[in-house]
Amino acid sequence: MNATKKWILHRICAVILAPLFVWLYFSLLLLSTKNYSEAVTFFQNPLFKILTIMIFFVGFFHAKISLNEIFEDYVHDKKIKDVANLLALTLSIVLPIITLTLLVYKI
Amino acid sequence: MRDNKNPVSPHLQVYRWHISSLLSITHRIVGAVNLLALTLIFFWLLILSFGESNYELFLFFINSFFGKFILIGFSWSMSFHLLSGIRHLVWDLGYGFEIKTANLSGIAVIVLSLIMTIIFWVLAKGVV
DSSP states (O other): OOHHHHHHHHHHHHHHHHHHHHHHHHHHHHHTTSOHHHHHHHHHSHHHHHHHHHHHHHHHHHHHHHHHHHHHHHOOOHHHHHHHHHHHHHHHHHHHHHHHHIIIIIO | OOOSOOOOTTOTTTSOOOHHHHHHHHHHHHHHHHHHHHHHHHHHHHHHHTOHHHHHHHHHHHTSHHHHHHHHHHHHHHHHHHHHHHHHHHHHTTOOOSHHHHHHHHHHHHHHHHHHHHHHHHHHHTOO
């Protein structure tokens, strides 16, 4: 992926995340004072399910690009930087997929 | 590895602090904190899928003093990154580069992020 594409995708993700992440975090704050069944009911709503899964994929992708930039600026040892970037990439793929699996099959 | 002691970019310890540089580095730091928030949400969902008794324990933790401290902290980091992000997007569109405007928008981000955190928390917790 070239730098321009990366830059544009990063901004698109930011615009998608701005309302969605606020919505999810606010919803969870509301759920924090409610019980188990209300939380389950919330995530059983198909729209909320899809939005939450989207937040995880878009959010981790946005974070992955950002982390690459931060590592580029602050990590000066190439080996450590490569490992850090690989770790960021792995997490940005694995965690959203686990979330997707949880929301589709378990909750 | 580097073999001399010269500071390397972005020279956080070298430059005199301005509101612009302060906000720039804070934007990155709270961005990373928001990644932790998303990771907490991941564990939130994971524990939810583990069933009721585990979730009750999680709720107990999240409603403790420490848990609330974290949730308020994430409320602020999210508010700050959101507002500062909008500031960056406006710059990306080519506006707001004048020193005066940039300084003012920077102060606005700091003040509004604090106000937004309070509004957010009051609304969510129904304190009023």
